[in-house]
């Protein structure tokens with residue numbers, strides 16, 4: 236094959252894949268709130284609350300069912316849901332969601348059993364993909380507990396499921412969940428995934444405070460995930476996202492998986508930082524709080540449309556970290572219309588003053604500056620100067636003034 240033909244094939248392949256999830260998926264995931272205790276009634280209530288609260292209109296279209304839905308296999312080896320948890324079946328739930336403009340995600344694992352010990356899909360990839368398609372599933376989170384540790388097997392097992400989904404007759408996106416252990420940003424898109432977790436599970440905490448242990452053992456906080464993900468911007472783009480794991484916004488130390496390993500809760504400022512940085516880094520956004528009873532602050536964080544627009548920007552760039560100095564992190568994300576999103580995080584435990592000369596991070600001249608959390612235009616300037624609270628992230632949209 237000569238180079239031009241190879242290039243054509245590669246471009247067609249990339250375009251084919253890019254059509255699935257051209258922007259990061261947004262939705263609500265069952266795990267952090269319900270863990271294995273999921274029930275179709277709660278999920279329907281959550282879906283109704285997603286509609287009535289404005290979450291769906293803001294872009295959170297998916298309900299992602301996580302581990303614990305499975306009830307084994309029938310006498311033809313078809314995977315089936317737990318009858319007590321899903322008495323109406325998964326298809327009825329998918330229909331319910333689709334009729335409300337929503338989508339359904341489901342969960343399985345590339346071994347015999349899932350992380351929580353339920354029936355998984357290894358060896359049944361094509362059969363399970365067909366079942367998911369027949370139910371109207373739109374997304375599969377594919378976990379990796381119980382599978383061999385080497386990268387090569389992981390590539391083979393994820394590709395087997397990706398190929399099965401492609402053959403299923405329905406467009407089903409694939410989320411790779413092997414926690415970043417095998418650097419999936421190098422291979423998961425090629426295997427057929429549209430996103431891949433880059434870290435272990437997020438806990439409801441700001442950061443790992445146990446200096447003697449790695450967050451893989453001691454639990455990842457928001458800041459740990461930011462630090463692990465900051466150097467991966469080159470790997471993200473339309474149809475290929477670094478997944479920073481679920482939002483913990485509004486959980487306030489609820490127990491359950493997010494409460495393990497020191498997950499005793501965050502402040503609203505820290506939750507706002509999570510939203511800001513997940514949006515800047517073009518991560519999938521999976522809320523996990525109880526949408527039926529969220530308070531006004533949580534709503535204002537999850538439903539900030541100006542910040543969501545940064546996440547969903549069609550150019551699909553992940554922000555690069557251009558400053559990491561003392562407590563300060565500065566992130567820059569180019570946007571489709573030529574604007575630039577800029578985020579400044581103060582990771583210190585006190586409020587501090589900061590000045591960002593835009594030219595120092597390559598943004599020359601004057602910009603119209605808009606603060607996306609106070610929703611105010613700050614006028615034309617070549618810099619931003621102000622006070623940032625402990626663990627707070629400011630997000631600005633910079634536009635070149637009309638010439």
Ligand code: GAL
Pocket residue numbers: 266301302349350351378379380412435436
């Ligand atoms: C973990 C995964 C979590 C959750 C859990 C379910 O491996 O990272 O997000 O899905 O399994 O058992």
